[in-house]
Amino acid sequence: MNNLRKTTFKMTLAALLSMGFASGTWAADASCKGMGKQVIDSDLRFSLTHSQIPGELAISTHKMRVAGTQYKLQSTSQAKGFLALLYSGQLTQKSEGLVDSQLGLTPFYYAEQRGKKPVAESMLNAETQQVVFKRNGESAPYEKGLQDRISMIYQISARLRCNADLNIGDTLEMRVMSTGRVAKEVFVLKKLEDLTLDLGKGERRVSTLQFETKPEEAGDETVRIWYAKDLKWQPAKIEIQDADGKALTQTLISIGS
Numbered sequence: 001m002n003n004l005r006k007t008t009f010k011m012t013l014a015a016l017l018s019m020g021f022a023s024g025t026w027a028a029d030a031s032c033k034g035m036g037k038q039v040i041d042s043d044l045r046f047s048l049t050h051s052q053i054p055g056e057l058a059i060s061t062h063k064m065r066v067a068g069t070q071y072k073l074q075s076t077s078q079a080k081g082f083l084a085l086l087y088s089g090q091l092t093q094k095s096e097g098l099v100d101s102q103l104g105l106t107p108f109y110y111a112e113q114r115g116k117k118p119v120a121e122s123m124l125n126a127e128t129q130q131v132v133f134k135r136n137g138e139s140a141p142y143e144k145g146l147q148d149r150i151s152m153i154y155q156i157s158a159r160l161r162c163n164a165d166l167n168i169g170d171t172l173e174m175r176v177m178s179t180g181r182v183a184k185e186v187f188v189l190k191k192l193e194d195l196t197l198d199l200g201k202g203e204r205r206v207s208t209l210q211f212e213t214k215p216e217e218a219g220d221e222t223v224r225i226w227y228a229k230d231l232k233w234q235p236a237k238i239e240i241q242d243a244d245g246k247a248l249t250q251t252l253i254s255i256g257s
Contacts, residue, residue, distance in 0.1 A: 032159055032163045033102060033162075034102060035100075035103060035158045035162050036099045036101040036102065036103070036104055037101075038104065038159075038162045039064075039071060039099050039104055039105060039154070040064070040066065040232070041064055041065055041066055042062060042063065042064040042234060043062075043063055043255065044255055045059060045061050045253050045255075046059070046061075046062070046238070046250035046251055046252055047060075047251050049248075049249050049251070050246070050249070051248075051249070052246055057079065058078055059077070060075060060076065060078075061076050062074070062075045066099055069098050069099055069100075070097070070098060070099065071097060071099050071105065072094075072096050073096070073150055073151060074094050074095075075093040075150050076090050076091070076093075077090060077091040077092075078090050090115070091112070091114050091115075092111075093110075093112050094110065094111045094112075095109070095150045096108065096109040097124075097151070103144070104155050105147065105151045106146075107124075107146070107148045108126070109121070109122070109123045110122045110123070110150070110151075110177055110178075110179070111179070120180075121133075121135070122134065122135075122178070122179050124142055125139075126142075129141065129142045130142060131146070131182060133181070135179050136180055138180070138181075140177070143175045143182070145174055145175065146175050148176060148177050149176060152176050155174070156187065156211065156225065157233045157234060160227055161232065161233050164209070164229070166189050166209065168190070168192070169189065170188075170189045171186050171188050171189070172186075172187040172189075172211070173185070173186050173187075174187075184216050186213060186216075187211040187213055187223075187225075188211065188212055188213070189209055190210050190211065191210050192209060193207075193208050194206065194207055194208070195208050195226060197228075197251070197252055199252065199254055206228040206230045206231060207229045207230055208226040208227055208228050208236055209229070211224065211227070212224045215243075218243070219243045221241060221242055222240075222241045223238070223239070224237075224238070224239040224240075224241070225238050225239075226238075231252075231255065236252045237249065237250065237252065238250040
């Protein structure tokens with residue numbers, strides 16, 4: 001973290017603490033208290049494929065680190081084979097913030113970088129309670145429980161570790177910041193499904209809950225995530241499908257550093 005980021009973090013942390021943000025004074029979902037204890041260190045590797053292109057296109061790594069009341073989460077996808085000829089560099093997503101004892105992940109900084117393009121950042125200004133999007137200079141009001149495009153995946157993991165007593169059709173709603181706007185994501189529990197994974201020690205069947213988003217606007221992507229009960233509710237498969245039906249899929253291939 002560079003000096004500017006360190007300064008920003010200290011100012012944001014101080015402001016959040018003064019708001020009672022990290023003190024647990026805001027009530028969490030009554031069916032899931034104490035989500036902060038369910039946020040754990042993670043090291044996951046995924047194989048990335050596309051519905052329109054044969055073969056493995058990239059390897060994605062997800063790394064979560066928790067230190068006291070702070071966390072850092074990073075996803076890095078490195079293109080390989082044919083895709084590496086078209087796209088140089090990596091796709092990186094970063095999320096940083098606090099681990100609230102009741103609310104779980106509370107991001108204040110989110111960033112994306114694609115190859116050699118400039119970093120696109122969004123961050124919370126705790127004093128004005130606004131989310132600022134550096135890419136377009138716009139802002140949006142901060143809302144309790146706000147997530148970002150990568151933290152939302154692991155917030156649901158924590159929610160399931162806390163209480164996975166859900167039924168088909170149940171929903172988990174959250175507001176999510178990208179690098180240009182805040183949108184509502186509604187994850188619907190669609191089905192219980194067994195997946196076959198190869199985690200480097202032969203094939204293994206795991207029981208999963210599959211969640212799917214409801215697009216907020218026409219043309220929005222649909223996100224599907226399979227969470228594995230047998231793997232401490234880590235994401236076992238992540239699929240992003242565009243409005244034309246083309247899908248990009250990450251499938252878990254290893255756990256551990």
